[in-house]
Amino acid sequence: MRLYHHPFSSNARRAVITAHHLAQLAGAPKVELALVDLSKGQQRTPEYLHMNPNGRVPVLDDDGFFLSESHAIQIYLAEKTPGQTLYPSEARAKADVNRWMFWNAHHFAPAVAVLNWERVVKPMLGRGETDPKEIARGEMLLGDCFRVLDQHLADHQYLSGDGLTLADLAVSTPLMAIGPAKLPIEGRTHILRWFDAMRELPAWKATS
Numbered sequence: 001m002r003l004y005h006h007p008f009s010s011n012a013r014r015a016v017i018t019a020h021h022l023a024q025l026a027g028a029p030k031v032e033l034a035l036v037d038l039s040k041g042q043q044r045t046p047e048y049l050h051m052n053p054n055g056r057v058p059v060l061d062d063d064g065f066f067l068s069e070s071h072a073i074q075i076y077l078a079e080k081t082p083g084q085t086l087y088p089s090e091a092r093a094k095a096d097v098n099r100w101m102f103w104n105a106h107h108f109a110p111a112v113a114v115l116n117w118e119r120v121v122k123p124m125l126g127r128g129e130t131d132p133k134e135i136a137r138g139e140m141l142l143g144d145c146f147r148v149l150d151q152h153l154a155d156h157q158y159l160s161g162d163g164l165t166l167a168d169l170a171v172s173t174p175l176m177a178i179g180p181a182k183l184p185i186e187g188r189t190h191i192l193r194w195f196d197a198m199r200e201l202p203a204w205k206a207t208s
């Protein structure tokens with residue numbers, strides 16, 4: 001399999017980290033990484049758009065089966081790996097992991113993206129002044145998400161169940177922006193404890 005990514009993309013990193021983590025297991029799919037240079041517009045070439053018409057990273061190519069959307073890629077890689085424990089098969093356990101993954105895709109990652117765009121990407125690409133209204137909107141959205149996440153982690157070591165799952169890998173990757181995008185994390189001690197543990201994972205370190 002080939003996984004198209006860019007190192008600055010937290011969406012791509014979610015899939016890359018999952019592949020790295022699963023690679024510890026003998027039956028894991030062999031995943032080769034391919035860099036897509038977003039700054040050169042390589043995500044908009046006809047060849048790339050054939051794999052992912054959205055023109056975004058990541059996309060997985062499994063022998064001509066093209067799969068975009070980072071959370072879907074995580075699930076596919078896990079389900080292709082015999083003996084994995086990142087994605088449970090029991091209905092309620094699986095639903096709970098799904099819940100956090102959907103929460104991430106719909107609420108958390110988009111909230112981080114507002115601040116990341118205003119404070120990191122816009123200045124980097126010279127796309128105009130920071131918009132204070134957008135900053136206020138991003139901080140409000142993220143404040144809500146941080147409250148929910150911190151409360152949950154106050155009495156849970158991991159997001160779902162008793163061990164590391166796809167949910168932890170999914171939700172931790174937007175926090176790559178914690179410093180550069182000045183995410184309002186002050187006082188969220190439970191998130192910081194959990195995120196420190198995520199950063200200690202060999203898969204996180206290998207993809208930094």
Ligand SMILES: N[C@@H](CCC(=O)N[C@@H](CS)C(=O)NCC(=O)O)C(=O)O
Nearest residue numbers: 009010011055056057058069070071
């Ligand atoms: N929902 C998608 C989002 C993918 C996405 O937005 N990727 C960004 C990088 S973080 C991208 O490729 N942007 C390139 C562009 O917009 O031209 C996923 O989770 O995979």
